[in-house]
Amino acid sequence: MxxxxxxxxxxxxxxxxxxxxxxxxxxxLGKAFAISWRGKVHLIGLETAVRPTFLPQERxxxxxxxxxxxxxxxxxxxxxxxxxxxxxxxQESN
Amino acid sequence: MExxxxxxLSHQSPREVDRLVAYWKSVIGDNRLLVAxxxxxxxxxEIEFKSKxxxxxSGLRTRDHQREGQSYTGxxxxxxxLIRRRPGPVDFVALFEYDHLPLVQDLNARQVERMHSDQAxxxxxxxxxxxxxxxxxxxxxxxxxxxxxxxxxxxxxxNPEIVLSMFGTGSCWKREAFDAVSGFNEPFAIxxxxxxPTLAHxxxxxxxxxxxxxxxxxxxxxDRSAEVSSARDRGAWxxxxxxxLPEQLSSVRTA
Numbered sequence: 001m002x003x004x005x006x007x008x009x010x011x012x013x014x015x016x017x018x019x020x021x022x023x024x025x026x027x028x029l030g031k032a033f034a035i036s037w038r039g040k041v042h043l044i045g046l047e048t049a050v051r052p053t054f055l056p057q058e059r060x061x062x063x064x065x066x067x068x069x070x071x072x073x074x075x076x077x078x079x080x081x082x083x084x085x086x087x088x089x090x091q092e093s094n
Numbered sequence: 095m096e097x098x099x100x101x102x103l104s105h106q107s108p109r110e111v112d113r114l115v116a117y118w119k120s121v122i123g124d125n126r127l128l129v130a131x132x133x134x135x136x137x138x139x140e141i142e143f144k145s146k147x148x149x150x151x152s153g154l155r156t157r158d159h160q161r162e163g164q165s166y167t168g169x170x171x172x173x174x175x176l177i178r179r180r181p182g183p184v185d186f187v188a189l190f191e192y193d194h195l196p197l198v199q200d201l202n203a204r205q206v207e208r209m210h211s212d213q214a215x216x217x218x219x220x221x222x223x224x225x226x227x228x229x230x231x232x233x234x235x236x237x238x239x240x241x242x243x244x245x246x247x248x249x250x251x252x253n254p255e256i257v258l259s260m261f262g263t264g265s266c267w268k269r270e271a272f273d274a275v276s277g278f279n280e281p282f283a284i285x286x287x288x289x290x291p292t293l294a295h296x297x298x299x300x301x302x303x304x305x306x307x308x309x310x311x312x313x314x315x316x317d318r319s320a321e322v323s324s325a326r327d328r329g330a331w332x333x334x335x336x337x338x339l340p341e342q343l344s345s346v347r348t349a
Contacts, residue, residue: 049222049229049259072223075258079215080250080298081270 013045023068098202104192108140163283170276194334215299218260249296258291
């Protein structure tokens with residue numbers, strides 16, 4: 001029963017929640033409810049893995065700051081096997 | 095000629111495994127196929143296909159895979175050990191779950207070509223960086239300080255905090271990367287979709303995604319059995335999840 005209610009709630013959030021936009025690319029990341037509760041912001045229903053970030057402000061204000069969301073770039077890290085430190089040996093099965 | 099070993103993970107009945115093998119053989123050929131079996135040991139003996147290995151690892155046999163931290167470590171270890179004993183070169187290892195079907199005969203050539211062009215040691219579906227994000231698997235393991243300690247210990251990277259996620263099925267590994275990862279155990283139960291790519295990254299290997307054009311044919315939920323033909327027409331190399339091996343397709347392929 002709890003699982004059914006949760007599914008209904010999440011579906012509701014994905015349908016009627018606020019549109020979350022990537023603050024760097026402008027891409028729509030999905031819809032979710034953003035609810036503040038006990039000093040934390042709870043994101044409900046968002047399917048994309050997002051990173052929160054404070055947004056730069058063109059006007060200096062002391063009373064308001066904005067938090068937006070973005071995502072990581074696709075992994076594109078180089079092979080670093082050749083720079084592998086000598087003291088890191090392959091760990092045998094522990 | 096690329097020397098790719100296709101490892102098909104299955105826990106199905108012997109009859110279903112042999113039927114799946116027939117399909118694979120008709121598409122890929124049988125000398126590049128290995129069944130890694132995670133079902134009952136009694137059933138393992140009843141599988142007719144000879145190129146098979148039994149995976150005796152309770153970490154593989156989970157019910158709630160994500161919360162119990164399903165592990166492919168036993169699979170990696172058994173396959174890696176078997177490759178050393180097996181005649182003939184193996185330069186790449188491609189992993190497929192039983193419900194992931196190849197749709198093109200030159201699947202392995204395409205995988206290897208993509209790896210060459212991307213200079214990748216591993217390619218995988220839905221590869222993503224997830225540290226510092228709302229990704230549920232990342233957040234779950236971020237709560238365990240042992241996870242960060244493990245990465246700090248094994249990493250050759252400047253930033254030991256990077257965490258990657260990927261689908262295990264469809265991933266293709268250079269032999270060196272596969273063997274290196276097979277030498278490690280999880281410090282505690284960690285879901286393989288996080289553990290495998292994150293460990294490979296921190297051991298210094300380069301991981302790349304297949305890109306959206308192929309990722310779209312590999313999803314985590316549902317049953318795409320009805321899409322086999324249309325997916326191939328739309329350029330799919332493979333399709334997941336396919337819960338019912340199409341009768342017609344199987345008989346045509348194996349005829």
